[in-house]
Amino acid sequence: MNLDRPTLPGGLPFAGSLRRDFAFRPIDGRLELQLADVLDAAESTPEAVSGALMASLASLCGAVPERAAVDALCVADRQFLMRHLASLLTRHSGWFEAACSHCSARFDFPLDPLALPAKPAGEGFPVARVRIGQRQVRLRVPSGGDQIRVVGLPEAGRREALLRGLELIEAGTASGLPGRLGPEQMARCEAALEAVAPELACQVLAECPDCGGQNRVEVDPYRVLAHDPDQTLQDVHHLAWYYHWAEAEILAMPRARRARYLQLIDAARGMSQ
Ligand SMILES: [Zn+2]
Incomplete structure (x- = not known):
C-alpha cells in the first residue's frame, strides 16, 4: 500500500491556504456504468469531466464533492484526477x-x-498578475467552469471571452482590461497565467x-472518457450465468472481488475440459 497519498498539483483555496487532498470512491460495477451514463449525457468534454469527477470522487479538498468545487478546479487538477x-x-x-511517424508501423509501448x-x-497560484498599459491586472488561472463557459462560443471570440471571465476586479474599481484586447495583450495575459x-x-x-x-506520442489525460462499459456487462453476464446472482449484487461487488470470481470460473472451466 502506498502511504504517500498523491495530492493535486494546484488545489482549491481554503482558509488562506490551498487544499490539495482528494479520494475516489471504491470502484465497483455501479460506478463503471454510472460513468458511462454521465459521459453519454454530457454536451462537451469539460461537462463530461465534471460529471465523471462528481460520480467518482468520495472527497475533494476536505469536503464532500460539490459541482461548484469540481468546476472550480484548475484544468491541470482536473486532468490529474482524470488520469x-x-x-x-x-x-x-x-x-x-x-x-x-518514421515507418508507419503500429506498436505498443508500456x-x-x-x-x-x-x-x-x-508563486501566487491561482492568481496571475500582468501589467496592461498603466493598470495592474489580476487574472485567475482557468478552471473547468471557465472551459464550460466558453466551449459553446464561436471560436473567433473564445480566447478573449475566456480571459475576460478570469479577471478579478475589486469592488468599486473598473476593469483593468481594455475594451478590446489585442493579440499582443492576450499573449501577455496567457504567458502570465502559464507561469503560475x-x-x-x-x-x-x-x-x-x-x-x-x-x-512523440500524445497521452490524452481524458482517455477515461472513452471507457467502454461493455466489459462490466460481460462480467455481470458471466457471474449471473454461473452463480445465478442478481445484477444489483454483482454491480455492488468491489471490482477486485468480481475479478477473482471470474478467475475462479475460468479455472473451474479449465478443470472440466
Ligand atoms: Zn518505426
Whole structure:
C-alpha cells in the first residue's frame, strides 16, 4: 500500500491556504456504468469531466464533492484526477498504442501515465498578475467552469471571452482590461497565467521496435472518457450465468472481488475440459 497519498498539483483555496487532498470512491460495477451514463449525457468534454469527477470522487479538498468545487478546479487538477481515475478503471493500463511517424508501423509501448511529470503551481497560484498599459491586472488561472463557459462560443471570440471571465476586479474599481484586447495583450495575459498554472505532461517519447525511431506520442489525460462499459456487462453476464446472482449484487461487488470470481470460473472451466 502506498502511504504517500498523491495530492493535486494546484488545489482549491481554503482558509488562506490551498487544499490539495482528494479520494475516489471504491470502484465497483455501479460506478463503471454510472460513468458511462454521465459521459453519454454530457454536451462537451469539460461537462463530461465534471460529471465523471462528481460520480467518482468520495472527497475533494476536505469536503464532500460539490459541482461548484469540481468546476472550480484548475484544468491541470482536473486532468490529474482524470488520469488517476483512468488508472483505477482501466485494465491493462500499462500499455499504449502508437503509429510510428518514421515507418508507419503500429506498436505498443508500456507507460504508467501517473509517472509522467507535472509542473507544480507557481508563486501566487491561482492568481496571475500582468501589467496592461498603466493598470495592474489580476487574472485567475482557468478552471473547468471557465472551459464550460466558453466551449459553446464561436471560436473567433473564445480566447478573449475566456480571459475576460478570469479577471478579478475589486469592488468599486473598473476593469483593468481594455475594451478590446489585442493579440499582443492576450499573449501577455496567457504567458502570465502559464507561469503560475500547474501543468501535466501530455506527451511522451516512445521508441518504435521496428525501425528504432523516436516518436512523440500524445497521452490524452481524458482517455477515461472513452471507457467502454461493455466489459462490466460481460462480467455481470458471466457471474449471473454461473452463480445465478442478481445484477444489483454483482454491480455492488468491489471490482477486485468480481475479478477473482471470474478467475475462479475460468479455472473451474479449465478443470472440466
Ligand atoms: Zn518505426
